[in-house]
Amino acid sequence: GNSVTQMEGPVTLSEEAFLTINCTYTATGYPSLFWYVQYPGEGLQLLLKATKADDKGSNKGFEATYRKETTSFHLEKGSVQVSDSAVYFCALFEAGGTSYGKLTFGQGTILTVHP
């Protein structure tokens, strides 16, 4: 079955530091890949997505590139802010078959950014 593995957290950074959160996946077909963010007390928000190999998703300074050869979708940001503190989830969506419409999530990575 499908699976998503994220780097274990928590990740603690100083403001303006460079961020990388690793994500690798296993899928039977050609999934779409997502990063969701969950701020304290809130639901999940879609941060960015990529639907095919070599696509780059970007939003709010965050980027992730769909790498089929390494089955990875690592999240990066060049300069984090305190307001980026949240839990980040990598997820995949595979159309077709019994998995249609279902998101498979990684375990989540807690990011804390200090001033």
Add this chain to the structure above:
Amino acid sequence: GAVVSQHPSWVICKSGTSVKIECRSLDFQATTMFWYRQFPKQSLMLMATSNEGSKATYEQGVEKDKFLINHASLTLSTLTVTSAHPEDSSFYICSARDYSGYQETQYFGPGTRLLVL
């Protein structure tokens, strides 16, 4: 983006009672909604897929008689935890599928924290 609400945001109940959680899509119609469960410091686990006007599809290992799902309208799905026990304490999150525009997107509710005493 579209908004999905959940009610209540948190609930405390006694063991053996039933609890109903509502999930509403506020500005779009959702023929399909999803119910997830999230344990502390863990990822979301899909419990079931809720389809408007038909029976829900449960994931393997999820007791359908324990977690009753009703999707009676295009904007409302409910999850009822029947005869709740302390091990049912968790954070329950719903999402709604929006087909508008050229892409399908899932929007998530803020979650409901359940504590069973």
